[in-house]
Amino acid sequence: MGGIFLAQDKQLTMFDIEEAPGRPMLHWLGKRPLRAVKYYEAQLKEQYGEPAEDGWVNRLYWGDNLQVMSHLMKEFRGKIKLIYIDPPFDSKADYRKRIKLKGRQLEGDISVIEEKQYTDIWANDLYLQFMYERLQLMRELLAEDGAIFLHCDWHRVHYLRLILDEIFGPGNFRNEIIWKRADSHNDSRKFGVVDDRILYYTKSSDFTFNPVLIPLDEDYISNFYNNIEEGTGRRYRLDHFTKPAGSIGYFYEYKGAQPPPNGWRCPISTMQQLDQQGLLVFKGKRVYKKRYLDEQEGRQATTIWDDISGQLGGESLSYPTQKVEELVERILLVASNPEDLIADFFCGSGTTLAVAQKLGRRWIGSDINLGAIHTTAQRVSQIIKEQQKETQQQTLLDEGKKFYPAFAVYNVNHYDIFKNALEAKEIVMKLYGVEPVKRSFFDGILDGKWVKVVELNRVCSKEDVQAVFDEILSKGEKEIEATYRRGVLILCSGHEYDVLDYAKRLNVVNIPFEIRDILTDRKDIIFKRPPEADIALKLDGGKAVVEIRQFYSPMLLQKLQLEDDPEEIDDWRQLVEAVLIDPNYDGEVLRPAIQDIPGKKDMVCGVYELPLTGPGQKIAVKIVDVLSGEYFEVLEVGAR
Ligand SMILES: C[S@@+](CC[C@H](N)C(=O)[O-])C[C@H]1O[C@@H](n2cnc3c(N)ncnc32)[C@H](O)[C@@H]1O
Known part of the structure; x- marks a missing residue:
């Protein structure tokens, strides 16, 4: 394996x-x-x-x-x-993908099943x-x-x-x-969290x-563009006309207005020109320039993004x-x-x-x-x-x-051993007969031993062993004796070479401790029963016709609790997300010239016409089910 x-x-x-x-x-x-x-x-x-x-x-x-x-x-x-x-996010959550069967809804709620996609618990x-x-x-x-x-x-x-x-x-x-992704959130006994960072x-x-410009919203307009020009009715805001601190501008008196500490932004000729165009507003000793709303494309984005909703919709x-x-x-x-x-x-x-x-x-x-x-x-x-x-x-x-x-x-790498790390963990626990425990650092109990299953998509490291001993040693002497008398077991898929030695050093309380590597321990492990399909290849004049007659996914039926009743699914296409066909498969890389990937509610077609290129032509068909299970078959022209 x-x-x-x-x-x-x-x-x-x-x-x-x-x-x-x-x-x-x-x-x-x-x-x-x-x-x-x-x-x-x-x-x-x-x-x-x-x-x-x-x-x-x-x-x-x-x-x-x-x-x-x-x-x-x-x-x-x-x-x-x-x-x-x-x-x-390390949010202590198991994320589940809602998976719907295609086409007609099945009776009750079994057409919507949930698949754990990845775990966030570390x-x-x-x-x-x-x-x-x-x-x-x-x-x-x-x-x-x-x-x-x-x-x-x-x-x-x-x-x-x-x-x-x-x-x-x-x-x-x-x-x-x-990023303010929602308007409200109910969090018990604290303020509702509505943002991500x-x-x-x-x-x-x-x-x-x-720079990005954000369209101006009503509040912003009424707060900042709060002047209306007589005659034209144009909305505008007033911009300061002074040179900002740290830079030096132009110094002159204009219509009784004294230059500000860092000077004006422009020379007197520009000031006169703006004045003639009616773009200046005098207030006491200050001079402002009009900025019209109808000339603005938006405002510069800030660090608060509250204009993008988290709702995914379509x-x-x-x-x-x-x-x-x-x-x-x-x-x-x-x-x-x-x-x-x-x-x-x-x-x-x-x-x-x-x-x-x-x-x-x-x-x-x-x-x-x-x-x-x-x-x-x-x-x-x-x-x-x-x-x-x-x-x-x-x-x-x-x-x-x-x-x-x-x-x-x-x-x-070779991930054939598992499809989904969390699911693989559950399968391993079942296989070894580990009784799951909830709300505990450990995943379960086997023959009185506390069991920790290290994520199966990586090797067990010294940090994993350390975490186990930190947990054990966080208890008092008497509790350790009472709880871990029968021992502790780590199940993993591969481990760093020196983890056992490391564990010996940490095991100051001398409890029975074992690490089992499922890759060497259980060579018979089969994590998933792959989907099966019945596909016919017919030659019709100058064309090849690929017809998928049946598709069967044991994992999916198991999830739907229909293993003993597969005929409940009257159309195999309800189980299928996509069909990909490479009409000239080179034996290594699938290059799908046909990609039958229908919309969310639609079903794949199931019958496909391809050009015939001659005897020995290899046609690869990949069927992906709604649980991401894959079926792959290569049909050879002339072989049937
Ligand atoms: C929060 S989701 C990302 C969602 C994504 N931004 C979207 O819009 O769909 C995090 C993803 O990280 C993936 N992931 C977790 N650990 C990983 C790893 N070691 N290597 C690659 N992907 C990983 C998970 O499978 C999951 O799909």
Whole structure:
């Protein structure tokens, strides 16, 4: 069985990581800067569309972003102009994606099932270390004139700001943006939290900042544009006409008005001209200039963004914590230009990448969750289709927008072992017979032993062992004896070589302690039963016809509690999110010329006509179900 961290054989290069410049510094248990990373190979799995004239192909990676970024160091170190990330917030929440079956609603509520997408639960120290290492790598990947926007909320913003200060230097802090995403929120016995925070840092003092103008709202207009011009009825506000502190202007008396301490803004000739045009207003000894409302395009954005609603409306892809495009669009417009390279290493449903695609930026995205990769791939494919139509009609090109028509999907490492880390954890617990416990540091009990399951998408580290002993040793001597008499067990998928030795040193209370590596312990583990399908290939004159007759997804039926009653689903297409077909599969990379990705409520077609290119032609069919389960089959012309 393919393991998760078996890529040592692929190690080609080591990349040293520059030491973080700075102070102030936040400390936590097990803090360890990343000194170097090794190169990870990535496997090209799918390619959508043909590359742009300049050969560029956008990239979407399925994998842990630490390894994805280590992979990117070879080609993209110092090349990324803008990074926006919206990492898990450590908010003690399990995010669930609401999944609907396609087409007709089933009886009762079983047509809406929930799939845990990723877990947000970490011990604080582990979370900080997780972010520290990743932010260090992001700094390496950023261009000298690059910027990073880190989206977070009240849970961790204060820690993350210190970590960013340390890595980027406090001098490169630009803003803490407050995004008011809702109008009200009920929080018990404290003020309702309605905002998220976005920390904005640059790599140096040389960076792109294209100011954004926000349309003026009614309140702003009535507060500031509170003068009406006689005769014309035009609204205007009064601007000071004095030179600001720190600079020296022009000194002369004008119609009895004495020059202010730093002088007037303009020479007397300009003052006279403005006066003749009726643009000056005299109040006592002061002179003001009129600014008409009808000449204003908006006001400069501030650090409080209260004009973008968090409501997703029609944008919703039912991905937990999906962000609105308008928010990310503002960031991309401010800090990047067309053709710049944008990255989002926690891309989720692909909001950043969708916006980058629309704005003619190049992009790289990654996510550890296969569901996120499917959602993003489908989202971007749809946008490309729209853009292709616009290019044919010239509108896109007339608008001078750059169009990148291709993107590729890569895997970094072998994740076949699990699809979704949280689900894998539950499966492992069931497999070992661990009785789950709630509201505890430990995940469950097995034969009287307390069990901790380390996330299965990474190896068990000394910090994990430390966290377990911190928990044990936080209790009094008698309680330790009573609670942990039978022992403690860590279940993990791979571990650092010296964790056992480390545990021995920490185990001052001498409790039975064991670490079991599921990769070596249970070679028989099968995490998921893959979907099955019945696909027919018929030749009709000069065409090949691919007909999907049946599709069956055991995992999905299990979730719907219909394992024993599969006939309840009268149309297999209700289970399917997308069908992708490559009519000339080269045996390695899927290049889907047919992308049947219907709208939210519509179903795939199921029958597809393709050109015949001759005997031996290989037609690859990929079916993705609503739970992101994949079925893949290669049909050979002449083989049936
Ligand atoms: C808050 S969501 C991002 C939502 C996204 N901004 C959107 O609009 O859809 C965080 C994402 O980080 C991903 N993630 C968590 N740990 C990761 C890791 N180590 N590597 C890559 N992605 C990770 C999760 O799977 C999840 O999709």
